[in-house]
Amino acid sequence: MRIAMNLHAPLQFGMLALGCAAGAAPLAAQVQDAAGEPPAPVITAVPPASEPQAKRESHFHDILFDDVDGKFDVSEALAEGGFTPVPIIITEPAVDGGFGLMAQFVTIPEDNPRLATRRIVGALKTGNGSYGVGYLQSGFIEDGKIRYRFGAAHGKITLTSYPRFLPGGLRYTNRYDFAVVGSARVVLGDGPWSVGPLIDFRQIRSKLDFEDPPIQLPFDFNRKLNTGAFGVGLHYDTRDNVMTPRNGLNAYVEAKYTTDFLGSDREFQGYKAHAYAFRSLDPKWHLGMKVEVDAERGDYPSYFAPAINLRGVQASRFQGASVVSSEFEVSHEIADRWSLVxxxxxxxxxxxxxxxxxxxxxxxxxxxxxRYRLARLIGLDAGLDLAYGPDGAVFYLQFGHAWASGMD
Structure with a gap:
């Protein structure tokens, strides 16, 4: 799947597995006849000894195939909690593709499965030598009134930036000695609003892969940079499903301040305003629309500048102090479990x-x-996209919604 992450924070790769586990809970269904009563028991004769006995399905088969339509389905595997391996397939051309593996451990309370705790550890490596290892945990406290998330990562990422005076691109490498992020949001009443603080600490060693850099470049590279940031976010969420939404709105605004008071070598500010809307026209047709506005202000390093985030546009290809990315999507269910997008x-x-x-x-x-409905009980789709943008065609393997990395 494409890791449409902020490529300057290796920790973000853990968000993919978080989406895989979100909403997983044991589910059961009872079969009833048209009158609403349980069906009458069916008495069958015992076959003669000479006839072959029906083969009993293994537990492996039970958890990987749906008991309703018999098709491949991972709902039960996710709902059982415990340990679940999650492969990572990276098709992002900016890092020459790559592969990784995550292990997620899910603890689901029996009295309220919605308040699951997820612990994710993973590692990845890309074709251009970038790599990352990290840990992410999310859950609830105070009977679900507070949602928290924290994580830590170490890694190295090599990217190409495209300043206006170097249209051919400028290659650089950032090594993250550490990146630590966290947030806590208080749910306001019983409604969809939540608000709370966030933190972000990093230590970065940058290297510019350029023999004689132009003098126009700021003093961002070939040095160590410490950043410490504190911020706040206001969130609104009415999605019917956090995995592959069909209806609802997910929107938030965040402001983050990097300051010397928290040990930062430079002071700057980051702002986000994201909205993702979903609507079903009928049981077969579904619409989606996103708008993302990202901005950096102050003395921010050039590699912190946000970039256009669209399928078909290479990561970090178009950067600026302020960036707007908007996308419209329509999907049509053509058969059981299968959709076109x-x-x-x-x-x-x-x-x-x-x-x-x-x-x-x-x-x-x-x-x-x-898309293929990979987990019917929790509404998880997976599939493949082929996109065409300013620099040609790009394909993406999707696990959950294509906008999952931007949604909260």
């Missing part, structure tokens, strides 16, 4: 006061794909 999007950047990046203008991308 079409999408199109546009994004743009504004350099602000930056001397490094220029205005991108409108950048368009779009494409199509298919």
């Amino acid at each position: 079409a999408f199109a999007g546009v994004g743009a950047t504004d350099p602000g006061r930056s001397r490094v990046f220029g205005a991108s203008g409108a950048k368009f991308a779009g494409g199509g794909g298919f």
Whole structure:
């Protein structure tokens, strides 16, 4: 699946497995006849000894095939909790693809399965030598009134930036000695609103893969940088399913302040305003739309600048002080478990006061794909997208919704 993460924070790869476990809970169904009563027992004769006995399905078969339609399904495997391995397949061209593996451990309270605790540990490596290892945990306290998430990671990532004076690109490597993030949100009443603080601490050693860098480059590279940030977020969520939503709205605004008071070597601010809306027109047709606005202000390193985030646009290809990414998606269920997806999007950047990046203008991308309902009981889809953007075609393996990395 594509890791559509903030490529400057290796910890984010753990969010993929978090989505895999979200909403998993033991589910059971009772079969009743048309009158609402349990069906009458059926008495069958014992076959003669000479006739072959029906083969009893193994426990392995029971947890990987749905007992309703008999098709491949991982609902029970996820719902049982415990240990679940999750492979990571990276198709992002900015890092030359890659592979990884996560192990998630799910603890589900019997009295309220919704308040599950998820612990995820994993590692990944990409084709251009980037790698990451990390741990992520999320859960609830105070009977679900407070949602928390924290994690730590170590890694190295090599990317290409495209400043206005180097249209061919500038390759650099950031080594994260550590990255530690965390958040806690208080649910307001019984409604969809929640609010709370967040923290972000990193130590980065950057290296510029350029013999004679232009003098226009800020003093961002070939040095160690410590950052410490504190922020707050306000969230709204009415999605019917956090895995592959069909209806509802997920929206939030966040402000994060990196300051010397928390040990940061430079002071700057980051802002996010994201909204993801979903609507079913009928049982077969579903619509989705996203709008993401990201901005950095102050003395931020150039590699912290946000970038257009669309299927078909290479990660970090178009950066600026302010970035808008919007995408529209329509899906149609063509058969049991199978759907076709079409999408199109546009994004743009504004350099602000930056001397490094220029205005991108409108950048368009779009494409199509298919989905398979991988876990019927928790509404999890997986599939493949083929997108075409400014630099050609890109394909993505999707696990959950394509916008999962941006949703909370």
